[in-house]
Amino acid sequence: MTSSLRLRAGLVSIVLLAAFLGIWHLATRSTAPVTTMSPEYARLMGLTATQGKSAMPGPLDVGAKLWEHLRRPFYDNGPNDKGLGIQLAYSIARVGTGYLLAVLVAIPLGFLIGMSPLLSKALDPFIQVLKPISPLAWMPLALYTIKDSSISAIFVIFICSIWPMLLNTVFGVASVRKEWINVARTLEVGTLRRAFTVILPAAAPTILTGMRISIGIAWLVIVAAEMLVGGTGIGYFVWNEWNNLSITNVIIAILLIGIVGMLLDQILARFTRMVTFPE
Amino acid sequence: MTDKFISIEGIGKRYSGAGGAATTVFENLWLSMARGEFACVIGHSGCGKTTVLNILAGLDAPSEGAVIVDGQAISGTSLDRAVIFQSHALLPWRTVLGNVAYAVSSKWRSWDRAKVRAHAQEFIDLVGLTGSEHKRPSELSGGMKQRVGIARALSITPKMMLMDEPFSALDALTRGTLQDEVRRICLETGQTAFMITHDVDEAIYLADKIFLMTNGPGAVLAEVVENPLPRDRGRIDLHRHPLYYALRNHIVDFLVTRSKTFTTETPGHDPRNVPVVQIGKPGLTVAAASDEPRQTWMPGSSPGLSA
Numbered sequence: 221m222t223s224s225l226r227l228r229a230g231l232v233s234i235v236l237l238a239a240f241l242g243i244w245h246l247a248t249r250s251t252a253p254v255t256t257m258s259p260e261y262a263r264l265m266g267l268t269a270t271q272g273k274s275a276m277p278g279p280l281d282v283g284a285k286l287w288e289h290l291r292r293p294f295y296d297n298g299p300n301d302k303g304l305g306i307q308l309a310y311s312i313a314r315v316g317t318g319y320l321l322a323v324l325v326a327i328p329l330g331f332l333i334g335m336s337p338l339l340s341k342a343l344d345p346f347i348q349v350l351k352p353i354s355p356l357a358w359m360p361l362a363l364y365t366i367k368d369s370s371i372s373a374i375f376v377i378f379i380c381s382i383w384p385m386l387l388n389t390v391f392g393v394a395s396v397r398k399e400w401i402n403v404a405r406t407l408e409v410g411t412l413r414r415a416f417t418v419i420l421p422a423a424a425p426t427i428l429t430g431m432r433i434s435i436g437i438a439w440l441v442i443v444a445a446e447m448l449v450g451g452t453g454i455g456y457f458v459w460n461e462w463n464n465l466s467i468t469n470v471i472i473a474i475l476l477i478g479i480v481g482m483l484l485d486q487i488l489a490r491f492t493r494m495v496t497f498p499e
Numbered sequence: 500m501t502d503k504f505i506s507i508e509g510i511g512k513r514y515s516g517a518g519g520a521a522t523t524v525f526e527n528l529w530l531s532m533a534r535g536e537f538a539c540v541i542g543h544s545g546c547g548k549t550t551v552l553n554i555l556a557g558l559d560a561p562s563e564g565a566v567i568v569d570g571q572a573i574s575g576t577s578l579d580r581a582v583i584f585q586s587h588a589l590l591p592w593r594t595v596l597g598n599v600a601y602a603v604s605s606k607w608r609s610w611d612r613a614k615v616r617a618h619a620q621e622f623i624d625l626v627g628l629t630g631s632e633h634k635r636p637s638e639l640s641g642g643m644k645q646r647v648g649i650a651r652a653l654s655i656t657p658k659m660m661l662m663d664e665p666f667s668a669l670d671a672l673t674r675g676t677l678q679d680e681v682r683r684i685c686l687e688t689g690q691t692a693f694m695i696t697h698d699v700d701e702a703i704y705l706a707d708k709i710f711l712m713t714n715g716p717g718a719v720l721a722e723v724v725e726n727p728l729p730r731d732r733g734r735i736d737l738h739r740h741p742l743y744y745a746l747r748n749h750i751v752d753f754l755v756t757r758s759k760t761f762t763t764e765t766p767g768h769d770p771r772n773v774p775v776v777q778i779g780k781p782g783l784t785v786a787a788a789s790d791e792p793r794q795t796w797m798p799g800s801s802p803g804l805s806a
């Protein structure tokens with residue numbers, strides 16, 4: 221039953237993809253030359269004008285270009301011409317660094333806040349104000365104080381991924397079932413051991429859900445941040461190719477951003493499943 | 500009777516309700532138990548039984564009064580007082596063995612893994628869960644979960660066991676089996692046990708002493724009923740004992756009528772000297788909470804029983 225459903229869903233997916241590619245292909249294919257013009261002018265205008273080819277690349281153009289990229293993902297021809305693999309690696313490294321720093325701050329801090337009603341009340345107004353600030357709004361301040369564009373991008377990732385993790389950790393820690401805490405108390409388990417053996421496992425699913433939300437936001441934000449700071453990264457690549465008017469490369473970058481985002485989400489989803497316990 | 504292993508001395512519990520008005524669950528409650536005794540508490544829902552048990556466990560602090568265990572006032576929880584929770588309270592991310600081993604390693608912190616496991620296994624075998632060590636709580640039936648809770652409580656070899664309606668969520672058959680096991684284990688290990696129950700027959704089967712509490716708020720400990728049945732009683736011929744029905748009727752009468760009217764109809768009730776009822780032994784005076792002589796209630800002799 222389930223396997224047949226999955227099979228049918230897969231089939232529908234493939235049909236939809238094929239239909240999309242077909243329509244895309246038809247909408248962008250070359251038509252007959254529309255106007256006659258002097259050969260000089262035609263050379264200047266390129267295929268778009270001479271053969272009625274759409275400025276939008278078709279799936280075959282994108283496929284061919286993608287193949288080219290995939291064959292040489294790590295070439296480096298100077299600052300404005302690097303392989304897609306290198307660009308993605310820069311972005312993933314920035315997201316990874318900022319995200320890990322956020323984990324290191326958010327989870328211990330979330331534990332403290334969740335276990336102490338006083339801290340929870342005292343810090344609440346700050347969190348409420350800081351949380352809705354768009355991470356990119358921090359960028360000028362970061363650039364001014366840090367004076368390094370790459371580290372500023374990492375800082376922006378840090379600041380945007382900290383809130384979902386912090387809030388989920390606080391919530392997860394504060395809502396650990398009273399009876400589990402009572403078990404630890406009747407066994408005279410100390411605070412630190414209690415935090416690791418009862419509160420952490422009980423709150424882990426909630427914490428990991430927060431981490432999963434955070435990695436999604438971080439990956440959304442890195443593209444915008446790199447467009448601003450420039451230099452390297454997939455976001456910069458998109459902007460650079462836009463300036464080069466290479467829509468094909470922009471489309472390829474969009475595709476890769478989606479795939480990497482999905483992979484990051486899947487990794488966190490797998491971790492979440494590992495710590496989830498049935499009740 | 501002079502050996503007071505546990506002595507609850509004048510405890511009270513208040514909750515500040517909305518608008519500053521405090522509700523008194525109970526106040527000036529006195530109660531004592533001897534070492535190795537099995538006591539059951541019976542009373543209507545909401546009278547404060549769980550509150551008493553939590554104070555005894557150290558999970559909750561009384562608003563006033565003190566609890567003395569083994570000559571020392573308690574402050575907080577202790578490994579000497581194991582709790583069997585009504586909702587079993589197993590840690591769902593640990594296996595059966597893991598749950599029991601957690602308790603064992605909490606008590607003996609220096610033990611190595613093998614020793615902890617062996618000790619935990621011993622108590623898993625004791626409650627008849629051999630073969631299910633590696634199952635998680637979600638894979639167990641209600642009765643099995645409760646057995647793990649019992650194994651966990653026993654594994655730390657406590658001085659006393661506190662049980663809050665441990666069997667109320669179980670079917671009659673499982674409940675009977677677990678009652679037998681708890682009774683056997685408590686007798687074998689000489690446990691002092693304090694159990695809350697709503698089941699009169701459970702109390703008669705298990706308890707040496709039955710505490711009857713009136714309805715809350717402002718609940719009082721009305722009577723201490725001594726169980727006249729022999730200590731080596733069996734479940735099957737329990738009801739054949741000549742005093743069984745007198746005892747049962749006395750408790751049921753209390754629950755049905757006297758628990759509501761007791762406070763108004765017994766104005767001279769002294770919470771420090773709670774009457775001890777000895778079914779079938781008329782005219783005997785016994786001192787329990789204090790060493791002064793006091794009156795003894797007989798079934799039928801109390802005004803509330805006329806109904």
Ligand SMILES: Nc1ncnc2c1ncn2[C@@H]1O[C@H](COP(=O)(O)OP(=O)(O)OP(=O)(O)O)[C@@H](O)[C@H]1O
Nearest residue numbers: 514524542543544545546547548549550551715716
């Ligand atoms: N946190 C609290 N705040 C206010 N009132 C409370 C609180 N906890 C318990 N109570 C009150 O204390 C009283 C006694 O509660 P308790 O849980 O001890 O009853 P119980 O005798 O165990 O009842 P049951 O048989 O239903 O388990 C109840 O009337 C309840 O409303």
Ligand SMILES: [Mg+2]
Nearest residue numbers: 548549550663
């Ligand atoms: Mg209760």
